[in-house]
Amino acid sequence: MPLLTQRIPDENDYCLVASLDNVRNLSTILKAIHFREHATCFATKNGIKVTVENAKCVQANAFIQAGIFQEFRVQEESVTFRINLTVLLDCLSIFGSSPVPVFVSIAGTFTALRMCYQGYGYPLMLFLEEGGVVTVCKINTQEPEETLDFDFCSTNVINKIILQSEGLREAFSELDMTSEVLQITMSPDKPYFRLSTFGNAGSSHLDYPKDSDLMELFHCNETQVNRYKISLLKPSTKALVLSCKVSIRTDNRGFLSLQYMIRNEDGQICFVEYYCCPDEEVPDS
Amino acid sequence: MKCLVTGSNVKVLGKAVHSLSRIGDELYLEPLEDGLSLRTVNSSRSAYACFLFAPLFFQQYQAATPGQDQLRCKILMKSFLSVFRSLAMLEKTVEKCCISLNDRSSRLVVQLHCKYGVRKTHNLSFQDCESLQAVFDPALCPHVLRAPARVLVEAVLPFPPALAEVTLGIGHGRRVILRSYQEEEAEPGFLLLLSPPDSAIKAMVTEMSIGEEDFQQLQAQEGVAITFCLKEFRVRFLPCTHCPVHLSSLPSLHALLLPCQGLLSFAESANLSLSIHFDAPGRPAIFAIEDSLLDGHFVLATLSESDSHPQTLHAQEELQRPEPGPQAHSTPHLDLDDFAVDDMDSYMIAMETTTGSEGSRALPSISLSPGLQRPCSSSPHSEEEDDDMEPSTVPGTPPPKKFRSLFFGSILAPAHSPQGPSPVLAEDSEGEG
Numbered sequence: 001m002p003l004l005t006q007r008i009p010d011e012n013d014y015c016l017v018a019s020l021d022n023v024r025n026l027s028t029i030l031k032a033i034h035f036r037e038h039a040t041c042f043a044t045k046n047g048i049k050v051t052v053e054n055a056k057c058v059q060a061n062a063f064i065q066a067g068i069f070q071e072f073r074v075q076e077e078s079v080t081f082r083i084n085l086t087v088l089l090d091c092l093s094i095f096g097s098s099p100v101p102v103f104v105s106i107a108g109t110f111t112a113l114r115m116c117y118q119g120y121g122y123p124l125m126l127f128l129e130e131g132g133v134v135t136v137c138k139i140n141t142q143e144p145e146e147t148l149d150f151d152f153c154s155t156n157v158i159n160k161i162i163l164q165s166e167g168l169r170e171a172f173s174e175l176d177m178t179s180e181v182l183q184i185t186m187s188p189d190k191p192y193f194r195l196s197t198f199g200n201a202g203s204s205h206l207d208y209p210k211d212s213d214l215m216e217l218f219h220c221n222e223t224q225v226n227r228y229k230i231s232l233l234k235p236s237t238k239a240l241v242l243s244c245k246v247s248i249r250t251d252n253r254g255f256l257s258l259q260y261m262i263r264n265e266d267g268q269i270c271f272v273e274y275y276c277c278p279d280e281e282v283p284d285s
Numbered sequence: 286m287k288c289l290v291t292g293s294n295v296k297v298l299g300k301a302v303h304s305l306s307r308i309g310d311e312l313y314l315e316p317l318e319d320g321l322s323l324r325t326v327n328s329s330r331s332a333y334a335c336f337l338f339a340p341l342f343f344q345q346y347q348a349a350t351p352g353q354d355q356l357r358c359k360i361l362m363k364s365f366l367s368v369f370r371s372l373a374m375l376e377k378t379v380e381k382c383c384i385s386l387n388d389r390s391s392r393l394v395v396q397l398h399c400k401y402g403v404r405k406t407h408n409l410s411f412q413d414c415e416s417l418q419a420v421f422d423p424a425l426c427p428h429v430l431r432a433p434a435r436v437l438v439e440a441v442l443p444f445p446p447a448l449a450e451v452t453l454g455i456g457h458g459r460r461v462i463l464r465s466y467q468e469e470e471a472e473p474g475f476l477l478l479l480s481p482p483d484s485a486i487k488a489m490v491t492e493m494s495i496g497e498e499d500f501q502q503l504q505a506q507e508g509v510a511i512t513f514c515l516k517e518f519r520v521r522f523l524p525c526t527h528c529p530v531h532l533s534s535l536p537s538l539h540a541l542l543l544p545c546q547g548l549l550s551f552a553e554s555a556n557l558s559l560s561i562h563f564d565a566p567g568r569p570a571i572f573a574i575e576d577s578l579l580d581g582h583f584v585l586a587t588l589s590e591s592d593s594h595p596q597t598l599h600a601q602e603e604l605q606r607p608e609p610g611p612q613a614h615s616t617p618h619l620d621l622d623d624f625a626v627d628d629m630d631s632y633m634i635a636m637e638t639t640t641g642s643e644g645s646r647a648l649p650s651i652s653l654s655p656g657l658q659r660p661c662s663s664s665p666h667s668e669e670e671d672d673d674m675e676p677s678t679v680p681g682t683p684p685p686k687k688f689r690s691l692f693f694g695s696i697l698a699p700a701h702s703p704q705g706p707s708p709v710l711a712e713d714s715e716g717e718g
Contacts, residue, residue: 167403200364201409203407204405
């Protein structure tokens with residue numbers, strides 16, 4: 001059994017090796033999709049994609065491109081494993097997760113990470129180092145599961161809006177959770193972009209004009225009114241809070257794609273993406 | 286009805302809603318010719334609050350659409366509050382707020398126009414209702430205290446938030462004194478008549494003394510005292526035994542002050558003065574703020590002490606006799622404490638049961654009328670029988686205190702007389718328990 005293996009593996013035995021000077025560049029992104037216990041990881045030479053799904057209706061993907069890592073080697077075409085995301089995040093923040101105060105922010109106060117994976121059936125090895133103290137974590141990996149293919153193709157996109165996240169943050173944090181759905185209206189005409197909830201107290205609408213300073217891009221071709229389960233979309237608030245911009249797209253089937261642009265502590269850009277299928281057909285009014 | 290609020294007034298409106306939300310679960314909104322009135326009453330109908338925003342408060346104010354009847358409505362406080370939930374956000378992003386009440390759509394529409402052209406529209410469902418109006422008249426209250434809210438807020442600030450009660454009284458030289466209240470005091474303080482229900486002895490006594498000059502109006506005799514329950518936001522007015530001369534002539538009333546904090550913080554943010562009007566026991570106490578654009582009144586039912594059960598009356602008579610010293614009345618004092626607490630609790634229950642049949646339905650008017658009667662409850666009766674078996678306890682001691690009495694009765698009875706210093710020990714032990 002792999003866990004009982006006595007031989008210390010050679011560097012070349014690992015099909016995945018990744019090193020990071022500041023582990024928070026990884027953990028922050030992973031927290032943005034942490035709404036379920038388990039995640040599936042895909043590593044290719046371009047980087048790692050971590051996928052979390054819920055109710056076969058919503059999928060979140062975090063992309064950590066190879067350039068984020070100081071060292072990134074993948075021996076095979078692609079490496080796939082499933083892992084307990086909660087445990088992984090706990091391990092990554094084993095030296096604490098709060099930002100280092102500025103006055104002690106000298107080299108070496110970041111937690112550095114070396115992540116190795118030997119292959120199918122082996123645990124994911126994490127070597128975390130801070131101030132000369134090294135912690136080794138072995139997290140058992142699981143059989144990878146088939147992930148959903150939302151078949152969200154940019155050629156089928158009907159409406160697309162890019163907003164500064166600031167404008168959406170408050171709206172999402174104040175969503176009336178007594179409403180079952182969040183209705184998103186995107187239209188080339190008024191109301192342009194509208195978020196609506198229908199709760200116990202009544203309905204509320206949040207309208208963004210297309211010429212608002214928050215609006216970076218407004219490409220709406222036809223009026224679409226779609227409803228999404230609010231309980232499925234609410235977790236995306238985690239990504240929204242971290243992001244600086246968000247792209248909102250809907251395709252011809254009413255599927256929703258939310259892409260969050262997140263800037264990490266080193267100023268690099270990462271992306272987190274949420275796909276959600278619509279709740280039900282809304283009759284055109 | 287349609288009104289438009291702009292600029293910083295949006296936050297003022299928001300704050301008013303926040304302070305109302307500390308009292309009731311339903312908000313009565315009534316557009317009147319002399320302004321927009323927001324009112325609420327708590328579930329036990331012992332506290333009532335209203336704000337009236339004058340037409341000048343608004344950029345635009347129209348009480349009724351021409352040719353339409355005046356509407357009034359009742360909405361869930363929670364849903365109205367959700368519109369104004371984040372005061373910081375209101376200040377930062379909201380530029381104007383438009384409230385309209387439309388009979389046709391039967392929705393109360395609150396529209397917030399925010400920065401970047403973002404517009405939030407809340408369509409709140411409402412119920413038709415009668416006008417909610419408490420019967421009160423501050424002019425009829427003989428005692429008035431008025432001070433800038435800042436003075437009162439600052440005076441309350443040093444008191445630990447966990448502290449149950451604070452005594453506000455008029456001391457010698459007409460200084461207004463605020464002191465953390467303790468049931469047992471080494472020297473006779475303001476309050477020998479009452480004790481807080483959770484009479485945990487605090488290791489520290491905080492006292493603030495404010496000179497008469499800080500008050501804009503101080504129309505009350507020396508010796509009048511009020512005890513606020515900071516934690517539960519209750520206030521009691523009662524006579525000060527420190528000045529026995531005044532005792533019989535002074536008002537002695539216990540008020541339940543729920544919303545003090547809410548109104549206080551509102552008044553402070555609006556830089557207003559708060560006046561406190563109060564009268565004899567059982568008469569409502571009125572907390573009022575006024576300015577040219579708005580006024581606010583919080584009316585609180587008070588407990589009538591003189592109407593309560595015979596034991597209390599009897600005890601009062603005891604106290605009203607000239608007292609040789611603090612040590613001489615330690616036992617009656619304790620009993621008094623117990624009775625007062627009993628009163629308070631039964632009072633709360635009485636309020637709930639008497640209004641229970643009315644439920645949460647809108648009443649044409651509520652009257653926080655004087656002389657709330659203490660209900661004849663049967664449970665103290667059975668306690669009496671139990672207590673009779675204990676030589677050191679007194680009939681009528683309510684259950685929460687009975688434990689203490691029993692406990693110390695059994696320990697101390699053989700060795701000490703109950704009139705000794707034992708009550709102090711009793712307090713300590715209860716504080717820990």
